[in-house]
Amino acid sequence: MVVSVEGLVVNAINCGESDKMLTLITRQYGKMSVYCRGGRRISSKFMTASLKFSYGDYVINKTDKLNILQEANAKISFFGLQKDICAAALADYIAEVLTDVSVEEEPDEKTLDLGLNCLYVLSEGKRAPDVVKTVFEWRLIERLGIYPDLSGCCRCGKADKSWYYLDVMNGELTCRDCGGKENGKAKEDDGTARIIILMSGAEVYAANRLINAEKSKMFSLPADRDIKKRLCEASEKYLLNHLERSYKTLEFYKEISAL
Ligand SMILES: [Zn+2]
Structure with missing residues (x-):
């Protein structure tokens, strides 16, 4: 055919x-x-x-x-990627993740469009590579249906500017008061350690905003450098733990972007 x-x-x-x-x-x-x-x-x-x-x-x-x-x-052809080694390295990571999450005979145009948008912004140098990485990972997490419940503490419902624990594999947020009560039970029933990401209320808000932003505003992250950095680390840890793998392309990107 x-x-x-x-x-x-x-x-x-x-x-x-x-x-x-x-x-x-x-x-x-x-x-x-x-x-x-x-x-x-x-x-x-x-x-x-x-x-x-x-x-x-x-x-x-x-x-x-x-x-x-x-x-x-x-x-x-995204030829602009060849002008910037960091952008090119990140594009390789995006391509590898897209390959991983795509399935034969199961088209997913929204995920493809997410990848295309990220490659375009990288190729044109419109945003720093780390911003593109953060947006790609958070929005992909949402596309894959594994986005955590970031509406507030899963126990008491608190949703303010304080700090929260994000339980990666359960996709649940717990405030420090409720999380603190659990200190003696830091392991899952099967004995494996929980994977926890500490997130501030501002980061939780920014992540929710990021996945809901319309296409024209999807690369607008908070100006605060610490929040940006932590959002980038959080999406990576969350995504890679759910995909249960690591990427050499990502390691290479991180090596050269740290230079
Ligand atoms: Zn709570």
Whole structure:
């Protein structure tokens, strides 16, 4: 079956003498592995459209065994990513996470659009990479349906400017008064330690605002540097614990952005 799709190349691996295997996140079929014959030849008609981070229209012969690229037309290439090594490193992390959370035959346009928006802002240098990372992670947490209940303390309902404990795996917030009563029971029933993130009321408010912001305002974070930094650390810890993995691309991004 020959299909026309619109999608983003999130990975391109060399294979054979001049071919490539692409991973695309498509609007129509979710994640797709697509064989791109001759894609590495300079004369190839797929040259631009088969590059990582190209977004465009792809005509694919979809079979049970292999999807073969027939036509490709790149609309956006995010070339600006090549100008900034931090932005490029973060884009690699975003691509890897998108690959991980996308499923074959299960399209999710909103998650794809989140990734595209983040790549655009990074490529154009419109926001600092850490801001893009924070927005990507918090909004992805919401997209994946694992966003914690940040409406207030899950025990007493308190929702003010004080500090809270966020229980990562249960997705629950507890105020210090209620959390304090639990000090003797810091472990789950199965004996594993709880993963806790300390969040201020201002951070809780900012996270809620961030996931509900409309597209034009989604990259507006609080001006306070400490709040920004802690929001960035919190989303990473929360997301990675739920995905149950680490990312070398993220480690590399953190290494070079600390230089
Ligand atoms: Zn409480």
